[in-house]
Amino acid sequence: MTVDQALRTRFLERADAEKLVDVAVTTMDSPVGTLLLIATPKGIVRIAFETENRDDVLGEVAEHVSPRILEAPRRLDPLRRELDRYFAGKLRDFDVPIDWTLTGDFARRVLRRTARIPYGSVASYGEVAMDLGTPRGARAVGNALGSNPIPVVVPCHRVVRTGGAIGGYGGGLPRKRWLLALEAG
Numbered sequence: 001m002t003v004d005q006a007l008r009t010r011f012l013e014r015a016d017a018e019k020l021v022d023v024a025v026t027t028m029d030s031p032v033g034t035l036l037l038i039a040t041p042k043g044i045v046r047i048a049f050e051t052e053n054r055d056d057v058l059g060e061v062a063e064h065v066s067p068r069i070l071e072a073p074r075r076l077d078p079l080r081r082e083l084d085r086y087f088a089g090k091l092r093d094f095d096v097p098i099d100w101t102l103t104g105d106f107a108r109r110v111l112r113r114t115a116r117i118p119y120g121s122v123a124s125y126g127e128v129a130m131d132l133g134t135p136r137g138a139r140a141v142g143n144a145l146g147s148n149p150i151p152v153v154v155p156c157h158r159v160v161r162t163g164g165a166i167g168g169y170g171g172g173l174p175r176k177r178w179l180l181a182l183e184a185g
Helices: 003-017 054-064 073-087 105-114 125-131 138-146 173-184
Strands: 023-028 035-040 043-049 069-071
Touching: 023 054, 023 073, 035 054, 035 073, 043 054, 054 069, 105 125, 105 138, 125 138
Parallel strands: 023 069
Antiparallel strands: 023 035, 035 043
8 A cells, every 4th residue: 555545545534433524435347337326324325327427426416415525435335245246146135225315205205116116027107106196197207217316226227118118217228228137137
């Protein structure tokens, strides 16, 4: 370890110990590209695909959560371990806590319902809307899923169009297809 790395590590440890880090951030390579992982002490608040602008994502988090953001990979180790197991086909349900700060009330209801879709299964936008008591709300469900701040962990990729057509995905259709194929075995 170089002197610079040692100083950086000590700085991060001290900032974390003194509760000066409201938001921890790191990156992770995955089969669906590099992921930007962001957490608060409450839990995972944001996962961003490499197609999203990093500065925009961090700006959103700074504005709505806290500007005290620091690269702190160790705080995100539990999420990285779970994602590694998921991508290896060895994890079906995530246990990491979630911080819902970046979601409104309706979106939170949609995403919590989506999180209950079993691994390897899908539901339609209409089914999710019906379950939420808004039978004509399929489009609103789609909009809420399109702004999911915690993709993969909150599996919005498991929602498809009525009839089985794949529908949209904020991370792009190739990623949605890959995730659905992973879960199909």
